[in-house]
Every structure is written in structure tokens, then in C-alpha cells.
Amino acid sequence: MAFVSLLAAALAFTPADAHLAFETARTLAEDYAPRDAGTHRGRLASLYLLDAASAAGADVRRDTFTAATPKGERSFTNLYAEFRPVDPDARWVVLVSHYDTKPGVDCPGANDGASTSGLLVGIASAFSGWTARKGNLLLVWTDGEECMESYAANDGLWGSKRAADYLYETGRKVQAVICLDMLGDRDLSIVVPANGTPALAKIAVHAARRIGKPGLVRPTDDCVKDDHVPFLNRGFRAIDLIDFSYGPGNSFWHTPQDSVANISEASLLVSGRLVAEMLNILL
Numbered sequence: 001m002a003f004v005s006l007l008a009a010a011l012a013f014t015p016a017d018a019h020l021a022f023e024t025a026r027t028l029a030e031d032y033a034p035r036d037a038g039t040h041r042g043r044l045a046s047l048y049l050l051d052a053a054s055a056a057g058a059d060v061r062r063d064t065f066t067a068a069t070p071k072g073e074r075s076f077t078n079l080y081a082e083f084r085p086v087d088p089d090a091r092w093v094v095l096v097s098h099y100d101t102k103p104g105v106d107c108p109g110a111n112d113g114a115s116t117s118g119l120l121v122g123i124a125s126a127f128s129g130w131t132a133r134k135g136n137l138l139l140v141w142t143d144g145e146e147c148m149e150s151y152a153a154n155d156g157l158w159g160s161k162r163a164a165d166y167l168y169e170t171g172r173k174v175q176a177v178i179c180l181d182m183l184g185d186r187d188l189s190i191v192v193p194a195n196g197t198p199a200l201a202k203i204a205v206h207a208a209r210r211i212g213k214p215g216l217v218r219p220t221d222d223c224v225k226d227d228h229v230p231f232l233n234r235g236f237r238a239i240d241l242i243d244f245s246y247g248p249g250n251s252f253w254h255t256p257q258d259s260v261a262n263i264s265e266a267s268l269l270v271s272g273r274l275v276a277e278m279l280n281i282l283l
Contacts, residue, residue, distance in 0.1 A: 009132035010280050013122065013272035021115075021122030021272060022265040024052050025184060028099065028117060029110035029260050037100040037144035037158065038074030045099055046077040049141055052121045053081045057128025058139065065162055067144075068154045074144075078159045081124055081139040092136045093282050094167065094177040094236075095120060095275065096160060096227050098145030102254045110260045111246055112253060115184025115268065117141055122272055127279075135175075135283035142227055151225050160227035164234040176200055176282050177238035179228035182253075183271040184263035185243045190217045190274070193224040195232065196239035204241060207277035213270060217241070241274075 028035070032045040046062065053060045058081035066075050097116035101109035108114075120139045127137055142159025149155055160179075167174055178200070183190065190208075192201040201219050208216040224240055231238040246252045252262055 011126060011130045011133070011276045013126045013269070013276040015269060017122040017126045018265050018269035018272055020056065020125055021118040021268045022263075023118070024121045025110060025114040025118030025263060025268070026260050028114035029108040033108040034101045035099065035109070036103045037076055037146065038069070042100055042143060043077060046079060046141070046143065049099060049117060049121070050079055053079065053124050053139070056121050056124040058083060058124040063162070063166075067158045070149050070155050076143040076158050076162070078143055078163055079141040081120070083127060083137055085136045086133060089173065090135050091173045091175040092138055093279060094138045094140060094174055095123065096140045096142060096163070096177060096179045097181065098142045098159060098227055100143050100146055102146045103148050105254050106256050107254050107258050108256070108260070109258055110263050111182045111184045111258050115182065115263050116180040119180060119183060119268055119271055119275070122268065123275060126272070126276060133283050137279065137283070145227050156225070157227060157230055161230040164230040164236065167231075167236065168234045174236050177228060177231040177236050178275070178278065179226055179238065179240040180271070180275065181226055181240065181242040182246055183241065183243055184267050185246050186262055186264045186267060187245075188216070188243055188267040188270060189245055190241050190243055190271075191220045191222070192217060193226070193240050193242070194219070194221050195223040196228060197237040200237055200239040203278055203281055204239065204274070207274055207281060210277050211273045213274070216270065216274065
């Protein structure tokens, strides 16, 4: 009986949650592309995600801000989704996904941006009904992950810099920041770049084993510039979970082939189960 109770207490990411994630990603890729940062369509995409996450049970707020870019000052919009805290002073886990597309590139961004933005909506659905949690969750959809020219102090990662500053300034007890990127690939293979917190990488590998996918997550010696970097720079424990082998030789990345045809609901189910298991360990 105790074993059954433990199973019942665990956070579960279900096929219904994966379907919601996929449909959200599909809508972003088909109805809100391009959604380059600081553009009208980008703002429409943020409103769509706000409505989708709110319907999934999250308390969502928009954070619109301006920042310098190589093309002048631009406006960006982050989304933050919280759930009623178990205890405001209890530890927090932060899940991050960008939703913008690469500026100036003909790319729907189905995997790169939409897949994990939809995944966060699916996680919101799963988490909203979880009554056994002992910690708190913050979901962050960032705008402006993609650089306009090349990553620099005023180019790229605008939304995550803003979010990292917000967490630092509010003094939240954040025990983990997990960046999710390109996890809807039909041929799913997740790596954890070396520029991250090793203890969290071990938890990701352990969580993959616990869901019966021991080869799913692989630490790599490569470093990746992604939304986890500003959190690391602010002193938070953070990692990036990314599938950076999208198509032969990563050939679908930032091209028209980053379309709904090349992502799958099954991959989002596996990714969601992995993240849910990490939350079971961390919370």
C-alpha cells in the first residue's frame, strides 16, 4: 500500500499533456511564424501562449521591457507562470523555453522555440493538479533568445537576462534552472552541454533511467550559448537540455525544414516525462 501511495504522489506527464504540448507547438509554428523578437507577430505569439498556459491552470503574467540591440532599441515580452506556492519561502525550480524565431530566416521554428514552449504548457497542465509537491515551480517563456547578428552583450538572450535579473533581485530560493530547447525532434536525443551545473546534469541522466530511457540524456563536452547562461552568470544552478542533432548534421536548424512535419507528439511525451521525473527528484 505504501508503494502505491508513493506512485500516486508522483508528478505524471500524461499523453493528454503531450497532446496539449504538441497542439500548442503546432499552432505557434503554423499560425505565429515568423515570431521574431520585438515584432508584432512575436507579441501575438506571447498573447497566445499566455492564454494557453492560463487555460492549463497557471497564473500567468506578461513582462514587457525594452533593451538595446544591434538594430536599435526593441521591445520584448517574457511570460511567467506560477502556481499557488506550497510556501513562498520554499525552494523553487525554474523551467525556461524561448518562443521567438531566428530573425531574418525563413523558419517556422516548430522545434526551435515552439516545441518546448508547448512543452511548458503541457507541464503547466500536469503540475496544476499535483497536490503532493513540496516545492514551487516557475515557468518562463523568454523572448529574444535568438541573436540578430552574433551573440554579444547587446545581442541575444535578452529575455533570459531579464528573467535571471528578476530572480536575483527578488531573492528567491532557486535550487535549479532547467532550460529546454529543441525537444520535439522526431529522432530525439538529448545532450546536456558542459557549461552547466554538473549535479543537475547527473539528475537529468538519473531521471532518464527512472523513466526507462537510459540512453536518452547524454552529457557532452561541448558548450552551448542558450538561455541557461544568464542564470549561471547570476550564480544560479542551471543546465540546458537540448537536442542539437536536428536532421542530418543538424541541417533542419534555422531552415524551412524546422516544421511541424519534423516534430512529434511522441517525443514531447518522452521529454515531458523526463522533466516531470526531474521535478519529482527536485521537489
